[in-house]
Structures are given as C-alpha cells and as structure tokens.
Amino acid sequence: MKFTPLAIKKQQFRKSFRGYNVEEVRVYLEMLASEYENLLQENKELKEKIAMLETEVSTYKQIERNLHLAVTQAQETATKTLENAKKQAELIIQEAELKAKETIDRAKLELAKIENEVQFLKLEKERILKELKNFLSSELEKLNLVEPATKQETKEKIEEKIKLDDIIKNLDQ
Known part of the structure; x- marks a missing residue:
C-alpha cells in the first residue's frame, strides 16, 4: 500500500469498545500526514536539486x-x-654542408687548375731559358771565332758575356 498525505488523513479505523480515542487518533494522523507531506515536498525538492546538480556535473564533465x-x-x-x-633544421644543415662541399670541390678544382698553370709556366720558363742560353752560347762562339782586332774589343766581349750571364741568372730567379 502506498501512503499519501490524503490517504493518511482519510484513514478510518473500526470502533471498538474501549478502543482508542478517535479524536486523538485523528489529530495524530493529521500531524503524521502533515509531516509526511513535508517529507514528500522536501524529497521532491531534493530530487529536483539532484537533477540540477547532475546536469551541472554533466556540463562540467x-x-x-x-x-x-x-x-x-x-x-x-x-x-x-x-x-x-x-x-x-636538419635539412638546412644538410643543405649548408652540401653547399660547403660543393664550394670546397670547386676551390680544389680551381687550385689544381692554378697549380697546373704554374707548372706549365715553370716548364715554359725553363724551355725559354734553355733556348736563350743556347742562342747566347752560339752567339758567343761566333764572336770567339772572329779574331779580335784588339785587346780592347776582347775585353768588351768578355764584359758582354758577363752581362749575358747575369741576365740569365736573373731570369732563373
């Protein structure tokens, strides 16, 4: 049986000889119904509050x-x-390393090219000096074959030969 405040208020008891005082029972039931009604109202309010709090909790979750x-x-x-x-950063580093390697490789090629040119110029210098020495030697021999007319001319030829030797030495440097 479900109790409601109205059911409690309307509850009827059988009357018996020497039973309870009807008015006392009625007052008691009236107080009980009132208290029960308050509890139901409080329960309803608490359920509403729980529902509201559950909604808030859901929102916060x-x-x-x-x-x-x-x-x-x-x-x-x-x-x-x-x-x-x-x-x-790794790509930038790799790119920089690649550019540096390319620059170094170009510099090495340029250095090798310059070294080859220097070597070629040294060989060319030696060839020209040999040709010049040979030419000067042959010219000196020609001069020596011709008889000197005087000692003065011989002295001039020797001085000229010394000058030619100095020129050749300067070219070697």
Missing part, C-alpha cells in the same frame, strides 16, 4: 573532456611543430 581534448591537441601540435622544426 563535458567541459573537462573538451579541456582534456584541447590540451592533448596542443601537446600533439607542439610535438609536431618541434619535430618539423628539427627536420627543417
């Missing part, structure tokens, strides 16, 4: 999930950004 999701996404974004920055 949704906010918490959203915040957790945002934090997770921010962490993932930060991680991806950091990884991308590292990859980009």
Whole structure:
C-alpha cells in the first residue's frame, strides 16, 4: 500500500469498545500526514536539486573532456611543430654542408687548375731559358771565332758575356 498525505488523513479505523480515542487518533494522523507531506515536498525538492546538480556535473564533465581534448591537441601540435622544426633544421644543415662541399670541390678544382698553370709556366720558363742560353752560347762562339782586332774589343766581349750571364741568372730567379 502506498501512503499519501490524503490517504493518511482519510484513514478510518473500526470502533471498538474501549478502543482508542478517535479524536486523538485523528489529530495524530493529521500531524503524521502533515509531516509526511513535508517529507514528500522536501524529497521532491531534493530530487529536483539532484537533477540540477547532475546536469551541472554533466556540463562540467563535458567541459573537462573538451579541456582534456584541447590540451592533448596542443601537446600533439607542439610535438609536431618541434619535430618539423628539427627536420627543417636538419635539412638546412644538410643543405649548408652540401653547399660547403660543393664550394670546397670547386676551390680544389680551381687550385689544381692554378697549380697546373704554374707548372706549365715553370716548364715554359725553363724551355725559354734553355733556348736563350743556347742562342747566347752560339752567339758567343761566333764572336770567339772572329779574331779580335784588339785587346780592347776582347775585353768588351768578355764584359758582354758577363752581362749575358747575369741576365740569365736573373731570369732563373
């Protein structure tokens, strides 16, 4: 049986000889019904409050999930950004190393080219000096074959030969 305040108020008891005082029972039931009605009202208010609080808790849980999701996404974004920055830095370093290697290789080729030119010029210098020496030697021999007319002319030829030897020495340097 379900109790309601109205059912409590309307409850009828059988009358018996020497039974309870009807008026006392009625007053008691009236107080009981009133108290029961207050408890039902309080229970209703508490249920409403529980429903409202459950709604708030649900809202806060949704906010918490959203915040957790945002934090997770921010962490993932930060991680991806950091990884991308590292990859980009590695690419820049590799590119710089490649350019440096290319520059060094070009410089080495240029150096080898210059060294070859220097070697060629040294050989050319030696060839020209040999030709010049041979030419001067043959000219001196020609001069020696002709008889000197005087000692003065012989002295001039010797001085000229010394000058030619000095020129050849200067060319060697």
